[in-house]
Amino acid sequence: MGRIKLIYDKLLKHFGFQGWWPVTPSCGAEPVYGIKTRTEDQIFEIIIGAILTQNTAWTNVEKALIQLNKNKLISIEKINKINKEELAGLIRSAGYFNQKAERLKIISEFLLENPINRLKKENIKSLRTKLLKINGVGPETADSIILYALNKPIFVIDAYTKRVCGRMGFREKMYEELQTLFMENLPKDAKVFNEYHALLVELGKNYCKKKPICKECPVTSLCKKDLNSIKKMD
DNA sequence: CGCCAGGGCCTCA
């Protein structure tokens, strides 16, 4: 069995099932994990979360999502209509609030022209191309939307994944290279891609941090411990 | 107090 799959098995055993993407169960409630089927509002909330979490701690995103829920704004039409400055005030806790308010307006406009029901039917490649044209949507955000909001099998690469893979000793560095590495060594299953990415985030937060805790790391036996990479990422 | 978090865009070599 390949290293990619071995790492996955160990991470799953160590951290347990993650059940991303966390979604607020009702207005103002704290996001919960492990929901399986998504309503259209929940799908939109995931898309909003994917924008808000750009280079931002999820705890700060949660607060912003709660504000939006309290104001009944998890709605494509309402985000489209709301005044940008007012929106920025509501998502303040997520940081970069002016940029993100602008991005939420842009993507909700896109969703008016490209309804979620129609996006669901598109193939991944054309969908990804379309999403990447949206200002404020880069590769990670696009892939998060495809995987976590629309439940289609694509692998999400983030800063944690890059750091972990560098230290582990994988040669791939570019986004699409890393994405291919994972997708070619795993079953083409959205559930596996979903879970694996979430587990890598857990690993990056708890062990493979800027200052790594290799002694306690659950996948240390599978790691090359690339010191050069560790120093470079420090 | 400084560091960092589930990026992306823009500019300049």
Add this chain to the structure above:
DNA sequence: TGAGGCCATGGC
């Protein structure tokens, strides 16, 4: 293509 600046809050 790659490095660097910029956007900003809240937790530790």
